Amino acid sequence: xxxxxxxxAPVCAVLLGLLVFPVLILVDESFREFTxxxxxxxxxAAYTLENYAALLDPAYRFYFIETFWLGLxxxxxxxVCAYPIAYRIARSPIAFERRALVMLLVVMIFLGxxxxxxxxxxxxxxxxxxxxxxAILDTTLNGIFYTELTVIAGLxxxxxxxxxxxxxxxIQSINPRLxxxxxxxxxxxxxxxxxxxxxxxxxxxxxxxxxxxxxCISAFVVPMILGKGRVQFASNLIYSRFGEVGxxxxxxxxxxxxxxxxxxxxxxxxxxxxxxMTSL
Amino acid sequence: xxxxxxxALWIDNASQTSAMALLVLxxxxxxxxxxxxxxxxxxxxxxxxxxxxxxxxxxxxxxxxSSDYFLKGFKYSVLIxxxxxxxxxxxxxxxxxxxxxxxxxxxxxxxSIFLSPLVVPGVVVGVALLLxxxxxxxxxxxxxxxxxxxxxxxxxxxxxALASISAIxxxxxxxxxxxxxxxxxxxxxxxxxxxxxxxAAGAIFAxxxxxxxxxxxxxxxxxxxxxxxxxxxxxxxxNLDLTIAAAAMLQVIFVIxxxxxxxxxxGVEEVVGPHLN
Numbered sequence: 001x002x003x004x005x006x007x008x009a010p011v012c013a014v015l016l017g018l019l020v021f022p023v024l025i026l027v028d029e030s031f032r033e034f035t036x037x038x039x040x041x042x043x044x045a046a047y048t049l050e051n052y053a054a055l056l057d058p059a060y061r062f063y064f065i066e067t068f069w070l071g072l073x074x075x076x077x078x079x080v081c082a083y084p085i086a087y088r089i090a091r092s093p094i095a096f097e098r099r100a101l102v103m104l105l106v107v108m109i110f111l112g113x114x115x116x117x118x119x120x121x122x123x124x125x126x127x128x129x130x131x132x133x134x135a136i137l138d139t140t141l142n143g144i145f146y147t148e149l150t151v152i153a154g155l156x157x158x159x160x161x162x163x164x165x166x167x168x169x170x171i172q173s174i175n176p177r178l179x180x181x182x183x184x185x186x187x188x189x190x191x192x193x194x195x196x197x198x199x200x201x202x203x204x205x206x207x208x209x210x211x212x213x214x215x216c217i218s219a220f221v222v223p224m225i226l227g228k229g230r231v232q233f234a235s236n237l238i239y240s241r242f243g244e245v246g247x248x249x250x251x252x253x254x255x256x257x258x259x260x261x262x263x264x265x266x267x268x269x270x271x272x273x274x275x276x277m278t279s280l
Numbered sequence: 281x282x283x284x285x286x287x288a289l290w291i292d293n294a295s296q297t298s299a300m301a302l303l304v305l306x307x308x309x310x311x312x313x314x315x316x317x318x319x320x321x322x323x324x325x326x327x328x329x330x331x332x333x334x335x336x337x338x339x340x341x342x343x344x345x346s347s348d349y350f351l352k353g354f355k356y357s358v359l360i361x362x363x364x365x366x367x368x369x370x371x372x373x374x375x376x377x378x379x380x381x382x383x384x385x386x387x388x389x390x391x392s393i394f395l396s397p398l399v400v401p402g403v404v405v406g407v408a409l410l411l412x413x414x415x416x417x418x419x420x421x422x423x424x425x426x427x428x429x430x431x432x433x434x435x436x437x438x439x440x441a442l443a444s445i446s447a448i449x450x451x452x453x454x455x456x457x458x459x460x461x462x463x464x465x466x467x468x469x470x471x472x473x474x475x476x477x478x479x480a481a482g483a484i485f486a487x488x489x490x491x492x493x494x495x496x497x498x499x500x501x502x503x504x505x506x507x508x509x510x511x512x513x514x515x516x517x518x519n520l521d522l523t524i525a526a527a528a529m530l531q532v533i534f535v536i537x538x539x540x541x542x543x544x545x546x547g548v549e550e551v552v553g554p555h556l557n
Contacts, residue, residue, distance in 0.1 A: 003463060004378045004382070007374040007375065007377050007378035010370070011371050011372075011374070011375040011394055014430060015394065015397070018427055018430070018431040019397055019400070019431060021412060022405075022411065022412035023400075023404075025408065026404075026407060026408040026411055029411055081306045081309075084299050084300075084302050084303040085303060088303055106539050106542075107539050108310060110488055110535045111314075111531065112491070112509065112528075112531050113494055113509065114512045114513065114524075115527075115532065116313070116314075118317065118524050119313035119314050119528065120313050122313065122316055122320060122331075123312060123316045124313075126330075127320075127331055128331050129331075153309075156309070157310065157313070160309075160310065161310070188289065188292040189292055190291065190292045214398075218401030218402055218403070218404075218495075220494065220495040225516065235401060235403040239403060239499075242410070242499065248411065255403070255404045255407050255408070258403075258404060259400065262399070262401060263399060266399060
């Protein structure tokens with residue numbers, strides 16, 4: 001027992017010292033009065049609710065809605081795009097094809113954030129295919145619509161490999177004989193997929209969705225570079241509060257709201273999923 | 281009546297074909313942007329022109345290696361990632377040992393508590409640590425960054441170590457105990473050799489995530505001490521040229537090489553397996 005405590009001491013120290021305590025300071029700062037012109041709250045500034053009241057402004061709500069809505073849209077798209085890859089890896093009879101696809105996903109996961117954001121920026125910008133795509137969609141390069149599209153493409157570039165790898169395990173664990181049986185009993189490939197394989201991969205789909213959604217709602221670099229200031233997520237708002245305006249109390253309040261919303265949302269989704277799974 | 285199976289067959293073929301088409305499209309979407317920067321990084325024009333480039337040179341690579349700003353960021357990134365990986369792996373392995381010996385209920389609770397840094401958005405970690413460090417008066421930027429990177433990387437080390445330690449049959453360490461080995465000897469001769477692959481994979485993940493972090497590092501860097509991604513973002517904002525494409529290409533080559541080495545050493549499936557489940 002004493003050994004257990006000794007083994008757990010370092011991880012507890014890091015968690016308390018570098019996460020719990022700093023977050024408590026963050027919460028404290030978010031209730032402090034902000035004096036414009038200063039960087040951060042002045043020492044022993046009075047407590048106030050003003051920083052939170054300011055968030056009720058519709059302009060702020062927009063950032064949060066953008067974050068959670070585009071995140072939801074992207075996560076669903078990522079599942080649709082990732083499923084064929086994962087399925088192919090799990091079921092392809094050609095060993096080379098399986099290995100090549102796994103390698104592709106692993107390389108993607110390990111590639112740096114900035115490399116991929118820059119690649120999407122260049123490919124979808126005016127130097128790449130941007131002008132051609134804009135002409136087809138009948139919109140402009142600097143419009144909100146195309147910027148949102150670029151941000152979604154950027155997020156997808158990250159979430160598709162994550163989702164595919166998460167789905168892979170659960171598809172591999174489905175016995176292929178089940179769909180063989182369905183086909184022997186007269187179902188075609190599509191019907192046996194929809195009625196057998198797809199429902200059995202539900203747990204994998206849900207965990208893949210969770211991974212994608214956590215990635216999207218805390219996304220920072222993707223909207224920062226690809227959003228060009230026109231599409232901004234809550235993370236970017238926090239950064240500009242701290243970095244550009246020096247309004248630490250205001251930025252802290254947004255951080256606390258974001259933390260509560262994202263953890264609360266994930267908790268609700270997990271609970272909903274668990275209940276739904278047990279009711280099946 | 282006769283046309284029914286035919287319609288069903290048509291729908292079946294159509295949906296199989298469209299699934300295949302989607303697969304090809306998605307792979308193209310993932311790979312083509314990287315091919316574009318690969319080709320553009322050799323562009324001979326001195327400005328950022330349209331793809332494809334008319335002529336090719338190494339000018340952007342030369343410019344990259346003559347940039348002190350870039351090289352310094354690279355040096356700090358390697359330093360910070362190595363330090364963070366070392367600490368994170370030690371913390372992760374010791375916690376994984378304790379968790380693997382616990383009861384099922386305690387194990388589930390501990391795992392979700394210790395993996396909680398993964399669900400806190402990076403920017404929130406960044407601002408919280410910024411406030412915390414200035415409250416505490418920790419001046420050293422390097423120390424600030426290493427602390428932050430330990431916090432964001434140890435869950436990866438813990439998760440992979442736990443997966444591989446849990447996979448060792450309990451009877452093995454019990455046998456060692458019965459034969460008179462103490463805890464330390466059991467760990468060194470039984471657990472560590474058997475869990476080696478998982479621990480190494482966890483360390484690689486920790487290194488990769490530390491090396492790649494932007495959100496947290498951006499808050500804790502200053503003009504003198506910064507990581508490579510922070511340097512790249514600043515270069516990206518400062519000028520729209522192709523030095524970033526050159527830097528990106530070098531990383532792509534490095535990552536592909538690492539992936540092949542990992543594949544030869546442990547098999548690529550080994551690397552992806554424990555990380556995600």
